[in-house]
Amino acid sequence: MPHLHIEKFKEIEYPLSHDGVTFGFVATNVNHTSEKLISVQVEEDSFFLLSKEEDGRSLLKSDKLTRPASIYNVHKALLAYATLAELNILASNVPEVQKNVHLQEVTALKSIDFFANDFPMTREVRIEVGFGSGRHLLHQAAKNPEILFIGIEIHRPSIEQVLKQVSIQKLDNLLVLDYDARLFMELVPSNIVGKVYVHFPVPWDKKPHRRVISTSFIQESRRILKVGGSLELRTDSENYYAYSYETFIAFHKTTLQINKNKDIAVTSKYEDRWKKQEKNIYDVTMINEEESQELSIEGSFDFDLLTTDDDFLLALHATTKRFEGGFIHFERAFRLENGVMLRLSMGSFDRPEHLYLIVENHQASYYPSMPLKSKSNLVAHQFLKRVLHG
Ligand SMILES: C[S@@+](CC[C@H](N)C(=O)[O-])C[C@H]1O[C@@H](n2cnc3c(N)ncnc32)[C@H](O)[C@@H]1O
Incomplete structure (x- = not known):
């Protein structure tokens, strides 16, 4: 996993771009304020860089949950952030000049x-x-x-x-x-x-x-x-x-x-x-000896405007809500400049999806992309809507 060990994590102004990489916003873990997620856009890839403290120094790496298909884009993002924030790099496994041929x-x-x-x-x-x-x-x-x-x-x-x-x-x-x-x-x-x-x-x-x-x-x-x-x-x-x-x-x-x-x-x-x-x-x-019905998955991942406030959403942290055939677990809670972000696992028990939910100005959306359009995720989404409305 590519990473930089740095003396101290420093923030930048958001949004900010360098070398084809755009950093959009930062999210701070409510329970571990030294843990931050920085949103990144490189070409088609949207993902987070994760910064956290470890043994008195800081580590910057890609967030496992949103890591993009291209490792090259993670390298690019780490180096761009280090340049923009003028980080003092103590150790790194990111090649300066790259692309795996x-x-x-x-x-x-x-x-x-x-x-x-x-x-x-x-x-x-x-x-x-x-x-x-x-x-x-x-x-x-x-x-x-x-x-x-x-x-x-x-x-x-x-x-x-x-x-x-x-x-x-x-x-x-x-x-x-x-x-x-x-x-x-x-x-x-x-x-x-x-x-x-x-x-x-x-x-x-x-x-x-x-x-x-x-x-x-x-x-x-x-x-x-x-x-x-x-x-x-x-x-x-x-x-x-x-x-x-x-x-x-x-x-x-x-x-x-x-x-x-x-x-x-x-x-x-x-x-x-x-x-x-x-x-x-x-x-x-x-x-298999039988012909099956065509696959048909109807539904959307839209959200209505929420009436609940940030404190209600943050209080969902570390709770699990169950419904028939599945669950939603609110794993982590983050503060954004104008809202909150929750890290969730949701769906059926034996194949849950892990993703982030952003709520800003009472509008909820998934980050970096919507869940996979599967029957179990659509059921979980309907249940999530009810939970978010209190
Ligand atoms: C014990 S290894 C066997 C690898 C290979 N089939 C072989 O015979 O050598 C099991 C592999 O399954 C992968 N794996 C486990 N759960 C998976 C999942 N849900 N989806 C895709 N791959 C999975 C693991 O990463 C691991 O590489």
Whole structure:
């Protein structure tokens, strides 16, 4: 994660621009006033830089929640802020002169909006969830040039590694997305996917709600798979295998194939490790046999003018409001020059969305962009509107 260790954080006048970067406003954490978020706009990317104190000095880095697709834009923003605020930099991992040549050429990295606005529909799609080192994904894409592969990961170094390979191998049938795969599934059109691969997902034995495989993930997979298409889970965890089997078999009508220690064409780093340790590997393959209804998501993320005041909104901090099928958790509260900002997680329990809500002059809006237009987010939005009105 790019960052600057600085002697002392200094504010600037907002808005202010330098080297193609515009800093719009600052938000101060109500409970930790040394923690500040500075809004940044670079080209298409809107995100926050985060400043906080650590061990008597300050740290400036990108905010994890809003971090943009382009790491280059984070570098640019950090350097621009340091120049404008005349920061005394003590240590940094940001290169002064940059742009990763491979990443510059790469168009394979797509934003969630790309898929939400115009999902590529011209050829069969295969999805790999949590591709890690990308060995399996790259192998499949090279072997099947007529099929479009979409790889989804949340681990940035893995994404960059795969993007480099896409560029080196000149693959034009592989798109990469930095996003929670569980949310992504909700916007994929019905009946267009040949395979969904979930290989060696994190078992999350202590936090099962974070698992990729869940009833809703299986439901969405069934919807997006073509007739004859399959969801392929491969795991070394006996516990995860047993949990997944139970979750799959609970469906009224389902066709499953179970394999133990099946060899596949390409093994991942994880698989090599488990094989060396002589661990068993389990495959659960669900084959879809039914055509699903077209995807239809109606609704908007509009807000009415609020009648509640800033103190009411700030008091929501650290509270959780539940509704049937989901929740809204008010994680952090910030003060703005003319309003407040709340950091939220909201939506369904097994695939919540994390975002910021800004309220200025009684008008609420999401930052930096609206939630993903999914059924669970639209339900959560209606509930949020009621909470904000008191
Ligand atoms: C144990 S690794 C396995 C990687 C790879 N499939 C393999 O076989 O080597 C699990 C990967 O899933 C990713 N991951 C976990 N939850 C995810 C989610 N909700 N959406 C997308 N990727 C996720 C993690 O970042 C991690 O790289």
